[in-house]
Amino acid sequence: MPASRETIASAFNQRAGTYDGDDWHVRYAERLVELAAPTDGMRILDAATGTGFAAIAAARAAGPAGHVLGVDISDGMLTRARQSITSLGIATIDLIEADATALPDLADGAFDLILCSAGLLYLPVQTALREWRRLLKPGGLVGFSTMREGFPTAARLFREQAGRHGPTLDDPAGPLGTPSRCRRELHDAGLVPADIVTETIRFSRGDLAHAWQAHTQGAHHDALAALTPEQTETFRAEYTGTLADLLDSDEDGVLDAQVIYAFGRRPSHSEDPFRRI
């Protein structure tokens, strides 16, 4: 069963204090913005903005005439975003606490670009993409990032070991985890698939130091609540031990994750199959 919005918001409220300590998050978000290549004066929506990494990079690219709206359901993450934006003195970002898949107060065609970095795995994909299609100008671009199915390796290992202790955990990257699935989802939402870029992102060793905490507090892993304290402790010792061994050798490339950056465009009026006549 997918996690509820309340569960997701509460998981990210708990993680908000340490989220920015994982250095791959910022690199992952900034790469999405780099590939989207916002230009001066653009109006940009950063859906599931979290602590604002993509919003900040996009605001810098769009310059003083541009504007970024960051939307998230976690007030803890938004508080961190607000602190960063204030300390950087950026005046062109607004933040709202809202569900990024339903923004009825925003007008059709309000944005040139909509970004969602590392967020779609928490959202109903078609509901989100269709809402963002509505919010894009004809010809506007949506770009999102996702892990390839089975990545990151440390998360796959966590699920495999959890399975031996009881709960079966699905791969949250599964639904969007290949370029063809990304293309299909964009197409089904009435968007024209554009670039789909696959790359490898390298975690630092420090990123994986939080792996147990990130996975056990993760919004996708509430099935772990069924484990007894003894089972949890056995699992924790096994997982952190295996991960430390893999990190020592790095022979399975545990630090490398394959990621996808997918882009689609809202069709122009004349080519729009969803257009009401």
Ligand SMILES: C[S@@+](CC[C@H](N)C(=O)[O-])C[C@H]1O[C@@H](n2cnc3c(N)ncnc32)[C@H](O)[C@@H]1O
């Ligand atoms: C992994 S974080 C990514 C944050 C940021 N985009 C980044 O790249 O670092 C996922 C974010 O999605 C947010 N989120 C999950 N469901 C959401 C929803 N329905 N509407 C808005 N934000 C949501 C969470 O609160 C969390 O901040």
